[in-house]
Amino acid sequence: MNELVARDARAFFHQHGSSPCLGALRRAEGIWLEDTEGQRFIDLHGNTVHHLGHGNRELIAALKRQLDELAFAPRRFTNEPAVLLAEALLARWPGAPAKVLFATGGSDAIEIALKLARVATGRQDTISLEGSYHGHGFGAFGLSQAEPDPRLGDFLPGRHHVAPYWLEGGPERMLANMARVFARSPGIAAVIAEPMRSNCRVPPPGLWAQVRRLCDAHGALLIFDEIPSGLGKTGRFFAFEHFGAVPDAVVLGKSLGGGMVPIAAVIADARLNVAPELELGHYTHEKNPLTTRAALTTLEIIARDGLVERARDVGARLVAGVAEIAERVQAVVGARGLGLLLAVQFAPRCDAERVVEACFSEGLSTTTKGANAIGLSLPLTVTDAEADEVLARLEVVGRRF
């Protein structure tokens, strides 16, 4: 075992998905990862933070300048990058006048959205989708996981989970379940969901508009978790812009920090600004000038370089490329998703874990996306030549099955 990985395994608590690690990195640049053994991988996962590619030089320069200028602001003081970021996010918001709050991670930002929903509606219950993921913390993880682990104890009360649109029975069953929960439970504060789950199952047209109507009819809020799918990844700035339903609140995270620093945000209808006496997300690094500078610069680069449109176009190139491979290679079925939030579907006989292993040996770092699919999530800065290189490697992987 690599020495750093062994030391990591000794030092860190072991937990699903992170420790022990697969390997150790010494460099990450653009679409590439390089491990301490000198092996290079194209990053098809990137934890969905790598919209700008890894190690974006312009962002690093902006962060260095910010460190020299103002590295921290104690909470009672504001600062320029924090205010500019808030204004820049609000300028993107297509709904009614809104306000923002920042946090250092997606899970914490989800907690803020939950608090806003509770204080605004005076209710406490939630509806979320089975098989969803909204982060950690007893609130956010409880939204994700229907069955509590007895060792962890109870989550927040009032959690209702409905079968998601991507499982058998599909959207009709999801809507019927939701309507039933609403009819039985007058205390629903909010429905919270990813508009497109990051398993890349695209919801049918009209689904979220119908959920919006249900929420309105029952006086509940609609909260979209766009922590992986926001900031252009799906070919629209907000993923919900594909689906004809504007939520009361959206949560952004991951790539908001440019793939370097941790920052997340809640943008929500200004009418939810009803509890100024409460601490809704009073985090130490809430308005950190470094994290907010990272997010502001990320937004500037996305707008200046047309990266939202780029995600749409290069995503279409990848989907078409995978379809061509599927004509030549039996094991490959096709690609699904939107923009650059994509998964490649393999034939039922291809176990996703084994496909991921085969990808690693072809220099592709990825994860499973269900039983027979793998993630194909590239930065929005990817070039056509790089996308073609990925397709060539995927074809080699497919031919092994």
Ligand SMILES: Cc1ncc(COP(=O)(O)O)c(C=O)c1O
């Ligand atoms: C949909 C979704 N929501 C919430 C989170 C939690 O974000 P964080 O890990 O920054 O707390 C994640 C992270 O993977 C996510 O994918």
